[in-house]
Amino acid sequence: MQLLCLEMDTIIRARPDPNLLGDDRVLQSLLTIEERFLPQYSYFKGVQTDIKPFMRRMVATWMLEVCQEQKCEEEVFPLAMNYLDRFLAVVPTKKCNLQLLGAVCMFLASKLKETRPLTAEKLCIYTDNSIRPQELLEWELVVLGKLKWNLAAVTPNDFIEHIVRRLPLPEDKLALIRKHVQTFIALCATDFRFAMHPPSMIATGSVGAAICGLQLDSADQSQWGDSLTDLLAKITNTEVDVLKECQEQIERVLLSSLREGRQQQQQQQQMQRGPSGKGLEEQDQSSTPTDVRDVNL
Amino acid sequence: MTSHKRILGNLGNGPARRNLFGPVDREQLQKEYQAALRRDLEEASHRWGFDFILDKPLESGDFQWERVPGTKVQPLYRSCMLDVDQPERPAEAAVKPKKRRLESPESEKENVPCSPERCPLKLEDWQKTPEKRQSTGLKRKQTNITDFYQAKRRVVWMPHKSGE
Numbered sequence: 453m454q455l456l457c458l459e460m461d462t463i464i465r466a467r468p469d470p471n472l473l474g475d476d477r478v479l480q481s482l483l484t485i486e487e488r489f490l491p492q493y494s495y496f497k498g499v500q501t502d503i504k505p506f507m508r509r510m511v512a513t514w515m516l517e518v519c520q521e522q523k524c525e526e527e528v529f530p531l532a533m534n535y536l537d538r539f540l541a542v543v544p545t546k547k548c549n550l551q552l553l554g555a556v557c558m559f560l561a562s563k564l565k566e567t568r569p570l571t572a573e574k575l576c577i578y579t580d581n582s583i584r585p586q587e588l589l590e591w592e593l594v595v596l597g598k599l600k601w602n603l604a605a606v607t608p609n610d611f612i613e614h615i616v617r618r619l620p621l622p623e624d625k626l627a628l629i630r631k632h633v634q635t636f637i638a639l640c641a642t643d644f645r646f647a648m649h650p651p652s653m654i655a656t657g658s659v660g661a662a663i664c665g666l667q668l669d670s671a672d673q674s675q676w677g678d679s680l681t682d683l684l685a686k687i688t689n690t691e692v693d694v695l696k697e698c699q700e701q702i703e704r705v706l707l708s709s710l711r712e713g714r715q716q717q718q719q720q721q722q723m724q725r726g727p728s729g730k731g732l733e734e735q736d737q738s739s740t741p742t743d744v745r746d747v748n749l
Numbered sequence: 750m751t752s753h754k755r756i757l758g759n760l761g762n763g764p765a766r767r768n769l770f771g772p773v774d775r776e777q778l779q780k781e782y783q784a785a786l787r788r789d790l791e792e793a794s795h796r797w798g799f800d801f802i803l804d805k806p807l808e809s810g811d812f813q814w815e816r817v818p819g820t821k822v823q824p825l826y827r828s829c830m831l832d833v834d835q836p837e838r839p840a841e842a843a844v845k846p847k848k849r850r851l852e853s854p855e856s857e858k859e860n861v862p863c864s865p866e867r868c869p870l871k872l873e874d875w876q877k878t879p880e881k882r883q884s885t886g887l888k889r890k891q892t893n894i895t896d897f898y899q900a901k902r903r904v905v906w907m908p909h910k911s912g913e
Contacts, residue, residue: 510769548772
């Protein structure tokens with residue numbers, strides 16, 4: 453007789469709780485407390501002298517890649533960036549320690565959000581062993597102190613379900629919309645211009661950009677009543693103009709990111725199999741800022 | 750996350766394993782770490798009116814500290830449980846705050862673990878019934894056995910009235 457272990461190596465997640473998602477008080481509480489977890493200052497204008505915005509982008513990019521490769525939960529990366537920004541807003545940091553800080557922030561965010569968190573050893577390997585696990589653990593304590601142990605920060609991801617459920621969206625498109633929204637949120641987290649925006653605004657703007665990008669709003673306009681933006685603004689008590697501006701900003705960042713990505717893809721494809729890739733031609737035709745329908749396949 | 754790969758496609762160019770900003774100055778890093786810890790400890794000393802290095806209350810503090818035998822507290826709070834690498838860590842186990850003066854809202858905010866919608870509620874509780882908080886919180890006042898019963902009865906009494 454052979455014994456087989458059929459236990460799967462799956463991660464068990466709690467199902468979305470309709471009691472929490474359907475209750476207005478939860479959303480209102482999130483909106484009330486979210487500002488507490490914003491970085492105190494736009495730290496490139498004062499606190500930081502050695503670190504420049506492009507370095508934040510570098511470390512953010514690296515963190516996102518690590519999170520992707522390790523298949524972290526979606527909120528780990530935005531949460532880690534929240535820690536990073538809050539730390540940098542109060543502690544002048546040297547460029548050479550920025551990656552250590554990024555690793556510490558991922559370490560903390562992963563421990564808070566995941567059933568199987570990233571290990572210190574793994575994170576150190578991702579820095580190409582430029583830091584040691586012992587250093588990671590030591591600085592974990594320092595970062596925790598500076599964050600006053602307030603780790604359960606509100607992230608844009610916390611709002612996704614609340615917003616999506618309050619919109620008349622086709623059931624079959626929900627998964628796709630969620631995915632796009634999560635992608636936009638991650639994109640925003642890599643860009644310092646969004647660091648001072650309240651999470652609810654980033655979430656609302658991302659939902660707006662996702663729906664527009666998928667052109668779900670034009671397909672059946674009658675069901676929206678108010679325009680999409682008005683409805684979104686109402687859900688998270690955001691001013692319509694501010695929300696519009698935020699959504700446009702997301703679309704601009706998305707466009708430039710797509711453009712850069714395409715260029716790199718082109719280079720890669722040219723190297724791999726010549727310039728006649730099919731996906732490439734399709735992508736070249738996309739000219740609208742939010743034409744992400746091709747992207748998410 | 751596959752959508753990330755495409756939209757944020759310009760990111761994943763090359764291996765994720767890489768050193769971004771050159772070598773780390775280990776000595777300097779260690780110095781900064783020690784300095785940061787020292788600062789944190791000083792801040793804590795100031796806030797709690799307790800010298801955590803000498804293990805003594807400060808003269809100027811707002812708190813009245815009272816010694817509690819290590820055997821009477823949870824193992825978690827005994828100094829032997831703390832990391833041996835850090836002998837200077839607070840030996841809070843031995844001494845507990847007896848009574849705390851109500852603090853101003855600013856410093857209060859720091860103490861409250863801003864766990865969501867409870868925050869304002871907790872703040873209220875704290876201001877109205879500081880005693881109860883002491884008895885149910887982690888830093889339990891536990892000087893003698895009757896105190897313990899009192900505290901326990903208060904906790905159980907709330908929902909059921911059956912603890913008496």
